[in-house]
Amino acid sequence: MDSEITDFYKNKTIFLTGASGFLGRLVIEKLLRVTEVKRIYILIRPKRGVEIQQRIDTFMSSFLFSEVSKSNPNYKDRLSPIAGDCALPDLGLSVANRKLLTEEVQVMFHSAATVSFEEPLSTAVHINVRGTRLLVQLAKQMPRLEAFVYVSTAFSNCVIEKIGERFYPEILTCTADQMMSLNEQLSSDLINKMAPALLEKFPNTYTFTKALAEQVVQTEGRDLPACVFRPCMIMPTFKDPIKGWIDNFYGPISVIYGSGFGVLRVMIFNKEAKGNVVPADYCVNLTLASAWHSAKQAADRKVKMIESPEPTVYNYVPTEQNPIKWGKFMEFLDSRKHLYALNQMVWYPFLLVTSNMKIFELLIAVYHNFPAFLIDTWLRLRGQQPRMKKIYSKIHRGIRNITPFGITDWTFEMNNFERLMRCMSPQDQKLFGFDLRVLDWSEYFNSSLYGFRVFLAKENVTEESLRSGKKRFDRLLILNYLVHFVALSIPAGMVWCLLHLLNIV
CATH class of the missing domain: 3.40.50.720 (NAD(P)-binding Rossmann-like Domain)
Structure with missing residues (x-):
């Protein structure tokens, strides 16, 4: 016809x-x-x-x-x-x-x-x-x-x-x-x-x-x-x-981009709302x-x-x-992030999602602002211009701009x-x-990634490039687990010492 x-x-x-x-x-x-x-x-x-x-x-x-x-x-x-x-x-x-x-x-x-x-x-x-x-x-x-x-x-x-x-x-x-x-x-x-x-x-x-x-x-x-x-x-x-x-980089594309590079780690979405x-x-x-x-x-x-x-x-x-809900959207991205892992990623790509603004602000402080402070301090000690605070300020402004479209159903x-x-x-x-x-x-989200x-990201999908990205992904995954373990061990150790001094344990 x-x-x-x-x-x-x-x-x-x-x-x-x-x-x-x-x-x-x-x-x-x-x-x-x-x-x-x-x-x-x-x-x-x-x-x-x-x-x-x-x-x-x-x-x-x-x-x-x-x-x-x-x-x-x-x-x-x-x-x-x-x-x-x-x-x-x-x-x-x-x-x-x-x-x-x-x-x-x-x-x-x-x-x-x-x-x-x-x-x-x-x-x-x-x-x-x-x-x-x-x-x-x-x-x-x-x-x-x-x-x-x-x-x-x-x-x-x-x-x-x-x-x-x-x-x-x-x-x-x-x-x-x-x-x-x-x-x-x-x-x-x-x-x-x-x-x-x-x-x-x-x-x-x-x-x-x-x-x-x-x-x-x-x-x-x-x-x-x-x-x-x-x-x-x-x-x-x-x-x-x-x-x-x-x-x-509009809308959800900016989320995929920031997360894929390991820079964006916290996002506000209503997982039950339609994406x-x-x-x-x-x-x-x-x-x-x-x-x-x-x-x-x-x-x-x-x-x-x-x-x-x-x-x-x-x-x-x-x-x-x-339909596609935001929760499912995030699941698709998380389950496929290793397939097209980037050679340029700076940290293991993970994304913590909440619909509660107070929890969001707390996570921002822990996963964005604190690492930014450490990196900027390190840059200053090396005589370089600090930049992470400025980067995250721009990221957070972008998040707040798209928040209404991620939490309303x-x-x-x-x-x-x-x-x-x-x-x-x-x-x-x-x-x-x-x-x-x-x-x-x-299939569509696989195509999007x-x-x-x-x-x-301007990275090829040759076998060599994908293998190199996967190796970097695996190394950063181990480093991510290590950092989280240390970060949790320090306050846990401090609490244990305090309880020991008080003869509670």
Whole structure:
């Protein structure tokens, strides 16, 4: 059976924001490898001293594009950069480029965003909210537009625990219009000082501004063939195009990275809460499939002369039929840590997990701060600059940033995800598969650890390298037992001596 989705993208002109990001590059790769798109325009920020084409060549030379380069050496010819920036007025587009996009684009993917949890509110509003409005307005000027996909996050409404596939304007302290108006009228310093009151229960500026951006799509994108894709924490690819590909340290990836090197030893998680993680390649497939389905639904409404409803929302998290809890997530990682042990690890990799903040702080003092103090003291005695305290301060700040997402047990509605699956042909379900109901989590985490070693730690998986890593792993395991034995023996000996002096023993 033919693929309806690949037929849909044949000879299409695409416009993509966030092209240099993790998901953006994977979307580009998939389109170039399995479809016959005519052209992909990508919005890319000019950088001082670096030509736009040079930036394109740099990220297109990544190992990620090795598969498509084998089948089509001229794959770059279908990619065209457009100078612009979501943080600038009118997206920083020239008159000529705006005219080009409005005349040619048929499918738009908006995934550009500042994803930093510590981004000042004024900056996050400029990029995530105003940038989205400008792109919606641009989309409305495109007479040939067939689909508009806004990539949001499953945590855009994280202040409630049961999240449906709908918009939640009622949870916001102000509307998107009001927030953008405040951002234009008041100074950045004042807006940032007002952030705690404006965010209210939102844990950071990222989730708050993504919720505001969704409201923009809801209210101003109603007449567009639009949908909103809400993925949870995106992990490495499973198999497509490369096993375990990853290039960032967001969310759980930072936990795997820090633990794998033996630096991160304490983490706060609710082991019984659902782990909201998904493979990156599955997210790409759902992104592309949702554009196809939006276009199909819009065409049907046009034939039947039905008024456009609100944009469809796709929540994307592990399903109730095949969940993964944080406790199981940790078990998978712990049981496989020896398979891809790093030659660069500084200590035996172990991770103590608790959901109690007081216990967490105690463990931090014992397993992070005290060793950091000893190492920094040793460095000072050698005349070197101490650095461990600074490193752990950064680690602890990162842990606190992701804590709300590791201890809250959300429930997500996923009816639209299932409807989309049912609309896809068997061929499309194979080529653009994203069914988490049948994902083998054990195999997936094995793939993720492989990718962590190869793409983040930059260590090969040759027999020699793996054997060397395993030897280091075994040596550090013995040393870890020895240190724990000594650390426990000293206070035990002191207690025994005290009891002996008191003639209790």
